[in-house]
Amino acid sequence: MVKIALAGASSELAKEILDKLVATQKHEIIALDLKKFPSSPGVEWVQTTYEDKAELSQLLKGVDTVICFFWDAETSKRLIDAAVDAGVRRYVPSEFGTGVETEACLDVLSWYAPKIEVGHYLENLNKEKKVIEYTKFQYGGYTNYLGYPHQTSKYITTFPVQFNFEKMHALLVEGSLDDQITFTTVDDVVNVIAGALEYEGEWPVVGGIRGSNVTVKQILEMGGRIRGKPFEIEWLKKEDLEAGELKTDNYARLPFASVPKDALEPFSTLVHRGYLLSVGRGAWTVSDEWNKLLPDYEFTQVEDFLKTVWAGK
Structure with a gap:
């Protein structure tokens, strides 16, 4: 059992994943959000503004994996820095959806610019040596x-x-x-992400999930x-x-x-x-990296x- 932190945990996809992780009973879960929610069995809800890096680092102590569900680039970078300071092993940026051609399409997909910016931030962070493992879940x-x-x-x-x-x-x-x-169906996305959290090998940076x-x-x-x-x-x-x-x-x-x-x-x-x-x-x-890494899963x-x-x- 490892500790998983979901940032922006009241978003729609976050709630789909949260329900799945609670049902597996395999993880300790901390749910971070701007709003205040009562904690429930298997989930500790924590209200935060995400503005204080020191506070975030303290909240993430002992966390193995952080999954981010908001797109604001500056807040995401602060969360990443806090995760590194706290010794978090793995990070999932809010990359969900489109594939590797997204950056070339920013002239028509302008609202995706923050996730591209965060992707470059993670890439630069690991440029000299791997500071934190991450994967971009892309499923079309x-x-x-x-x-x-x-x-x-x-x-x-x-x-x-x-x-x-x-x-x-x-x-x-x-x-x-x-x-x-x-x-790719929502159920398949959620199930593959849950499987990826248990995967012992190294995560691929580009994590295609192809239904x-x-x-x-x-x-x-x-x-x-x-x-x-x-x-x-x-x-x-x-x-x-x-x-x-x-x-x-x-x-x-x-x-x-x-x-x-x-x-x-x-x-x-x-x-x-x-x-x-x-x-x-x-x-x-999108590509099929996670299809290959989890070959027994049927889409x-x-x-x-x-x-x-x-x-x-």
Whole structure:
């Protein structure tokens, strides 16, 4: 049994992982958060501002692994420094999601800039010698988004991005049928991360978790087979998206309380434009390092997930 610290522990993915770790009964868990929560069996909740490095170092004494779930770069660097001072062995940055092509896509995925900055900070920290072991968990998009509006995980908020299986409507960029996307279920992500915490070997810096690699065309074909009718495809021009225009009203307004009402429309447009363009550049295709390191784990394939959610509906 080792001590695990979750920073930003009230976030949606953090709560998914927290439930899993508590269920294994294999770890002592400290949950750090800006808000105050009552401690529960197996979890010690600690309120912190993350602003005092000395306080963080004290809180992390005896911790084996820190998992970070917030994206603020300066706060993340302070947490990393505190972890090093406290003698923490392993660190998980808030890298979750997109793959190694993300940095090349920051012109359209600007909100990912903090995680790239933190990745460089960790890389530089270990440049001369390894100061702290870390892995970037990358898994593409959640397969669960294809199940919207059905609730297929306990905490993760979903919404349709490219593919709306409820309405059988797809937003596609012209020429994108052969573009690849990695889809991994929330359960698979959580289970692999739990397995990685018990893995005795050295963690890979790039930690790809690959559920399924599928093309846009394959998703359309699966939808047609399972729903018994074809997608209505709305084609968008790449040059319009690159010019900052999303020429459709058929996109989801992001259901996040953290986004102010007056920013909801422009931010939703920005996210959809960025996603559609970055798919074509490979940002949502990830490697399979953790698949290889945990070879006995069986991943849920996209078509099996879709059949479970949509067959007969």
